[in-house]
Amino acid sequence: MAPVARHLARRRGILEPIQTATSLDGQVEELRTTLDERSQPPVTLIGFSWGAWLSFIVAARYPALVRKLVLVGSGPFEERYVEQVQETRLARLSEGERAAFEDTLRALNDPTAASAASAREKDALLARLGALAAKTDGYDPLAEATEPADRVTTRGEVFQRVWTEAAQLRRTGELLDLGWRIRCPVVAIHGDYDPHPAEGVRQPLAGVLGQFRFIRLEHCGHKPWVEQQARDAFYRALEEELD
Numbered sequence: 001m002a003p004v005a006r007h008l009a010r011r012r013g014i015l016e017p018i019q020t021a022t023s024l025d026g027q028v029e030e031l032r033t034t035l036d037e038r039s040q041p042p043v044t045l046i047g048f049s050w051g052a053w054l055s056f057i058v059a060a061r062y063p064a065l066v067r068k069l070v071l072v073g074s075g076p077f078e079e080r081y082v083e084q085v086q087e088t089r090l091a092r093l094s095e096g097e098r099a100a101f102e103d104t105l106r107a108l109n110d111p112t113a114a115s116a117a118s119a120r121e122k123d124a125l126l127a128r129l130g131a132l133a134a135k136t137d138g139y140d141p142l143a144e145a146t147e148p149a150d151r152v153t154t155r156g157e158v159f160q161r162v163w164t165e166a167a168q169l170r171r172t173g174e175l176l177d178l179g180w181r182i183r184c185p186v187v188a189i190h191g192d193y194d195p196h197p198a199e200g201v202r203q204p205l206a207g208v209l210g211q212f213r214f215i216r217l218e219h220c221g222h223k224p225w226v227e228q229q230a231r232d233a234f235y236r237a238l239e240e241e242l243d
Contacts, residue, residue: 001048004225007235012242015039019054022158024165031058035065042067042184044242049073049222052188053166053175059186060178070241071188073222076200077176088195089136101132108160122156130154137222139193140229179208187213187241191220191230 005016017034021027031054035041045066047055052074059066076082090098108125169175186209190198202214215237220230227234 022161024162027054028057032062041065044068046070060181063183066184068184069186073194074201075196077204079171081197081200084197085195092136104129119157123154126156126159127154136195139219139221139227141226142228176204185211189215189237191217191224193221
């Protein structure tokens with residue numbers, strides 16, 4: 001999210017924490033420590049994709065740290081919406097790309113194969129999955145959207161371990177139940193072309209959060225800040241929430 005951080009930093013203080021811990025609880029504590037040591041809580045947390053869930057969990061566990069929560073392109077909060085994500089992505093790929101996507105995802109999620117793979121092989125698998133997902137997740141992205149200078153190291157092992165725990169949290173309903181503990185206002189910003197179904201975010205959260213708003217962006221994929229037709233609306237919405 002370096003482009004978003006740079007944009008917002010023109011008017012206010014910004015942190016862009018990089019998560020390195022290899023467990024869900026480890027990443028929660030890593031983010032909590034960063035906020036304690038590098039900011040003046042309570043802060044506004046803006047979380048994208050997995051970062052939306054991570055911010056949601058931190059806001060539930062440490063409510064005194066968070067003034068407002070903004071969830072961008074969040075994954076669905078209930079298991080019943082999960083199949084839609086895969087179906088939508090596969091439908092947007094060619095036959096060869098679909099096979100590659102499924103093979104790569106299977107290799108990342110297979111614990112037997114995963115334990116035998118080297119760290120470099122896991123990193124390569126995650127990078128390949130990301131490249132394929134980029135083809136399915138954007139509506140009308142900018143040509144320079146990849147911004148290679150901003151890329152952090154792809155860590156397949158981190159993805160594997162953390163995502164396994166996060167998926168289980170959603171599967172059991174514990175993820176959504178954390179919403180009952182959140183005391184701050186929550187805003188979800190979601191593109192209408194995002195393969196993660198908007199209803200999988202809006203409907204579950206509306207049932208557990210006391211202060212919740214949902215902002216739907218038209219002609220917008222998973223990453224609003226790279227979308228030619230939606231980025232201005234995205235930044236306007238962010239600035240309004242921060243102001």
